Amino acid sequence: MADSVKIEPDKPPLAPEEGASHEEWHDEELPSRRQRARSYFQRHPQAKWVMLLLALVVLAALGWVWRYYAVRETTDDAQIDGYIYPVSGRVSGTAVKVNFDDNVYVERGTVLAELDPADFQVALQRAQAELADAQATAQAARTNVPITHTGTTSQLSAAQAAVATAQRDEQAARARVADAEAMYAKAASDLRRFQQLVAKDEISQQQYDAALAAEQAGKATVDAERASVAAAHSRVLQAEANARSAETGPQQVAVMRSHAGAAEAAVQRAQAAVAQAQLNLQYTTIRAPVSGIVSQRNVEVGQTIQAGQPLFGIVDLDNLWVTANFKETQLKNMLPGQSARVSVDAYGRTFTGHVDSIGGATGARFSLLPPENATGNYVKVVQRVPVKIVFDKGQDPQHRLRPGMSVVPTVLTK
Secondary structure, three states: OOOOOOOOOOOOOOOOOOOOOHHHHHHHHHHHHHHHHHHHHHHOOOHHHHHHHHHHHHHHHHHHHHHHHHOEEEOOOEEEEEEEEEEEOOOOEEEEEEOOOOOOEEOOOOEEEEEOOHHHHHHHHHHHHHHHHHHHHHHHHHHHHHHHHHHHHHHHHHHHHHHHHHHHHHHHHHHHHHHHHHHHHHHHHHHHHHHHHHHOOOOOHHHHHHHHHHHHHHHHHHHHHHHHHHHHHHHHHHHHHHHHHHOOHHHHHHHHHHHHHHHHHHHHHHHHHHHHHHHHHHHOEEEOOOOEEEEOOOOOOOOEEOOOOEEEEEEEEEEEEEEEEEEHHHOOOOOOOOEEEEEEOOOOEEEEEEEEEEOOOOHHHHOOOOOOOOOOOOOOOOOEEEEEEEEOOOOOOOOOOOOOOEEEEEEEOO
């Protein structure tokens, strides 16, 4: 039977003897440490597998951590943004009622304040009266158009008939002149012949005097008929002038239609004035343009406000987003549409969202005094670019998020 080997328990290393150097003591102690390590693994053969497994687990954990953070970009330079709608008066007036104070949630269309409507009611009544007057004038102008058309047509027909009548009268007068001239020529011929006969005492003086009277009467008749022709010709000229005047009837109708058009334009102008007066009266009631929180109240009862003067601010809590200023080195793989998680400092809660867009320039480009790098004293500084991250819907039904809150967004880039 072989002698059993007695294994001494591990003992603590002895201190170096007095006079021996530390290096000599260490050289003597090193083989004993190795021997103890070998004896440990000899007594626990499964220990090396455990250590190998632990090493693999550590390497896997390191790989997972590296991969986790390699596809995520985060920043603490971010805050919640939203629309703040300024509410101002659209007309000047005196405030007679203010219904809400700051930090009150109101729905869209809620009456926030009211102005004194008396002046605007009077203006509306005046505009309505002017509209009625314009409508009456337009109606009269429209009625005059067919009347003028009918009248001018009748005048033209009558004038043309008068011209025809005057021309016939002139022709008749000229015929009578010809007849009178023929009668006068016969009387003159008879008178000449009677002059010869009376000189020879072949006819009586009475016959001669009758021939002389007939000649004079014929001459007077010719003069009278010629005067009638002149008068008839004058009537023809007058009738033709009246006909030419009547021929301007279409132009007169066109003028009346123009007057009617001007009257219609006046009606439209009066209607616009009425509509504006109605709008001004409506503007005395100031309503919330969107649903949100009332902020920055700047009006009191009895205060006279001017058009465009800011009265309230409405913070829209239904349309919030995050403006995250990422370093330019973090944008390599960032694209719109990528999912994101937003941790809100105020509540310690994380919200989900997605990248909506990436800013068109760095924040420094929009600052009041952009840095000038052309001076020669250029120092390269990592710039930040604003990235808009939109919240997913339905995560804040109680509207606890507020514009300006600090958040920490994390974007999953792959």
